[in-house]
Amino acid sequence: MGYKQLYEVEYAFRTLKTTLELRPIYHCLEDRIRSHVLLCWLALFLIRIAENRTGLTWRHIRKELQRIHLGLFQGANGEVYQHTELTREQKEIFKAVKVSEPPKFYSMKTGKQGSS
Structure with a gap:
């Protein structure tokens, strides 16, 4: 069971880096690190909601709305x-x-x- 959860966490992290196109950001204070992680998680959550409700990929949604x-x-x-x-x-x-x-x-x- 632990391996499945680890895979899901790693998959979510890869998605954060690729789907959200995150670049390296360096924080020193723990509160800033936690805030940054929370904002990234919320962004990924909103992407998943949009994908599930539309039946489209995030790439397609973003491309269409950027027009x-x-x-x-x-x-x-x-x-x-x-x-x-x-x-x-x-x-x-x-x-x-x-x-x-x-x-x-x-x-x-x-x-x-x-x-x-």
Whole structure:
């Protein structure tokens, strides 16, 4: 039984290093080490939840969601930050993981900026 648990711990550690693309981070204080390990574990936990709820690999989920971009559009009447149109698959991912889709418009400022 101990070997199976050891294998699972080693597998989780390999996954942390590869899936999360962790780089070496050096901490000296025990609290920082514990916090870092906890944050890595939480990130891996969220990845597994996303994979289980969507039926997709993390690599595919990440690739699909990285296609969402935020653009700044400026004109004489102001500026607006707006993200790209979500694809059907991106909408399905948000729905599957029970996360609200990002608002279409992130920020809007009207009028001329900096005029006196």
